Amino acid sequence: MTSSKNIDAQPTVQIEDDRTGLGIETLRRAIADNLFYIQGKFPEIATLNDYYMALAYTVRDRLLQRWIATVQTYMQPDVKVVAYLSAEFLEGPHLGNNAINLGIYDRVKQAVIESGLDLEALLEQEEEPGLGNGGLGRLAACYMDSLATLEIPAIGYGIRYEFGIFDQEIRDGWQAEITDKWLQFGNPWEIPRPESSVLVNFAGYTETYTDEAGHYRVRWVPHQVVKGIPYDTPILGYRVNTANTLRLWKAEAPESFDFNAFNVGNYYGAVNQKVVSENFTKVLYPNDEPVQGKQLRLGQQYFFVSCALQDMIRIHLATGGDLERFHERFAVQLNDTHPAIGVAELMRLLVDEHHLDWELAWDVTQKTFAYTNHTLLPEALEKWPLSLFGRLLPRHLEIVYEINRRFLDWIRVKYINDMGKLSRLSLIDESGERYVRMAHLACIGSHRINGVAALHSELLEQTVLQDFHELWPEKIINVTNGVTPRRWMVLSNPRLTDLITRTIGDRWIVHLEDLKKLEAFAADSAFRAEWRQVKQANKQALAQRILDRTGIAVNPDSMFDIQVKRIHEYKRQHLNVLHIITLYNRLKHNLDLDMPARTFIFGGKAAPGYFMAKLVIKLITSVGDVVNRDPDVRDRLKVVFLPDYNVKNSQLVYPSADLSEQISTAGKEASGTGNMKFSLNGALTIGTLDGANIEIRESVGAENFCLFGLSVEGIAQLQDRGYCPRHYCDRNPELKEAVARIESGYFSHGDRDLFRPLLDKLLDRDPYFLLADYQSYIECQEQVSQAYRDAEHWTRMSILNTARMGKFSSDRSIREYAEKIWQVQPVPVQLQNYVQANAVLNVR
DSSP: OOOOOHHHSSSSOOOOOOTTTOHHHHHHHHHHHHHOOOTTTOOTOOOOOHHHHHHHHHHHHHHHHHHHHHHHTTTTTTEEEEEEOSSSSOOOHHHHHHHHTOHHHHHHHHHHHHOOOOHHHHHHHSSSOSSSSSSSHHHHHHHHHHHTTTTOOEEEOOOOOOOOOOOEEETTTTTEEEEOTTTOOOOOOOOOOOGGGGEEESSSSSEEEEEEEEEEEEEEEEEEEEEEEEEEEEEETTTTEEEEEEEEEEEEOOOSOOOOHHHHOOOHHHHHHHHHHGGGGTTTSOOOOHHHHHHHHHHHHHHHHHHHHHHHHHHHHHHTGGGGHHHHEEEEESSTTTTTTTTHHHHHIIISSOOOOOHHHHHHHHHEEEEEEEOOOOGSSSSSEHHHHHHHHHHHHHHHHHHHHHHHHHHHSSSSSSSHHHHHHHHHHHSSEEEEEEEHHHHHHOOOOOSHEEEEEEEEEEETTTTHHHHHHTTEOOOOOOOOOIIIIIIHHHHHHHHHHHHHOSSGGOOGGGGGGGGGTTTTTHHHHHHHHHHHHHHHHHHHHHHHHOOOOOOSSEEEEEESSSSOGGGGGHHHHHHHHHHHHHHHHHHTHHHHOOEEEEEEOOOEEEEHHHHHHHHHHHHHHHHOOOOOTTTEEEEESSSSSHHHHHHHHHOOOEEEOOOOOOOOOOOSSSHHHHHHHHHEEEEHHHHHHHHHHHHHHGSSSSEOOOOOHHOOOOOOOOOOOHHHHOHHHHHHHHHHHHHTTTTTTTTTTTTTHHHHHHHTTTTTTTHHHHHHHHHHHHHHHHHHHHHHHHHHHHHHHHTGGGGBBBBHHHHHHHHIIIOOOOOOOOOHHHHHHHHHHHHO
């Protein structure tokens, strides 16, 4: 028998729990266990995806304690929660980001290496959830990261699209859309919650009745009922215990199989309801040109908004709240007009389902919602034909009419006999076919409206929302967009992260304004040399990706001149192409021309139904085919279109750029966030006074920003005088030659008609003023070339760009939302000992 003295003398050994332990050996053991017990595989037959899944579950296990503790904390009745409603959440891959936010990235990497695996290969294996088109969804993802990092209670609500934004291939220079099967191998980050499902009605008719208390009521009798199933993904903050929830909804039929239909031989009818119901969450943003596409898109928006609001009401009531104080429990942010139907839906739920008086319900609704506007383009402000809206949502059309009636009665008193004001403010557009104006519904039903850059907010007040600004001068505010430094520096640019952290410490990762300390090192030649080494290594990595994906070999010593974003005429990728052709023409005229070598890199997707954008892609690739093969220009010019631009690819692109192209027509880009990511990673910007470019230029210094082009005021003056684009072309020899080169079929194998639609639009109308801005752009690019020759000076400008980007953290944006709009406070989460808790549970 061992004496107690000997027992006491033995050293204490702490055994880590395999579910939560962070030691390297524990992580290795967890990966092996998850491969065996979850994937059901052993090493001899395991695939790369099996190992990825095993590692993902290993990291997720270490999130769950924080996630459950967060949910429990938020169940307290005095906690106010932000509900971020967005039709898009472009989160990107989760594995690397979660490992960084947990603070275990290096340990995970070592555990993977010791297990005989390659972390880079496992990270690359992760399918990217393509649940958004671009900036709108990526912004929502940045905001979810910042909400958790700042310990602000939040739930993101959206749609679990079975097929996300299409994968893009380039075939013969044209975009080809390939189905995005991101769920085909499973998603280890989500947990389905079928017990929290809700029912959503569509179509049918309404009927009135009097309830037992003698009150007038309306009942919606639907033609179709769809079940919404929530799938939850934890969104972890950086080095905190807070893990907020992203709740995405999948549509299913309440009964997926009709036995009666099957038994009588109607085999299609037996599953028809399942097929029809699941269409609502089948694919991201269907083509909304045909009526069926419009109906499905409106149905998608209503589906996830109804699911979200029903979920919030259930949570509120379950924690002892009453609906008269719903706005004190939830602050609901409408991310653009896609979820604007929420205003009518909350009124329906409060009035029809929970029997609040109209006036009280309207007060609660207005205090609950706030609306973010993301566009100045009138065509992007959603409108739905009355016939379609009423057919799909008959009760909501009645509610919209009632909101509008009461609102216009008030406007008549305020603006006596001003019929123009009534027409412009009405929720119903009656200028032709009658439409419901969703932006108007969002404006009237919200207590705050915000733009996303200083210029954008100013132009909202002066143009598309001018009447609302006159009506409520304090309602429109500005919250400039931001990006999370965790993904867009720490994860995507580890070399620069390491250099900065060795130089000024790591506090900047959550206090981006600390980058200001780098200014003192811009004059240090040794630091500049290290900065250039980091940039060069990043460019080599991108060059390898380009070679792998396109077969084009590019020179990492050349200037990487990059434009990546959605392909759209107002973003003016074709102005960039005109510059490339101009340089090409100069080289053809003078082979000894002294100019620094440039690699022009494009990336981005065109909407499937946007012919002109697709033609721009074809122009880029066609010019590249000629330039890249011409021995006269050797390696002095290269043109690359990097296909399938997404979060994964962008994590290589932003750190590699020397020059960032932000060349949209002034007054058209609401904000932009790619411009912030480029500048944060040390690229210089060539850009117009548009969107957040203005604030970036103010922050980094005019001398470190390459400005060109007309301002908003300059464009207005030019329009007043009468803009004739052909005159600009005829009077400018280099522009005329560039256009003629395209027109002649030089880049299209002699086909003079291929690019005619693009050229005709430029020469006859040019709605985005490319030809007016061409000469200014060319002159600015010449200044860029001169500056790039001086490597020391260029590096200094690069360092100062990064050092002065502290304002553009999404953490700052979220703090402003919290203070100016939501009135929410951080709620720190305390971890509990779940090992002990489970032991107690087992004893009981």
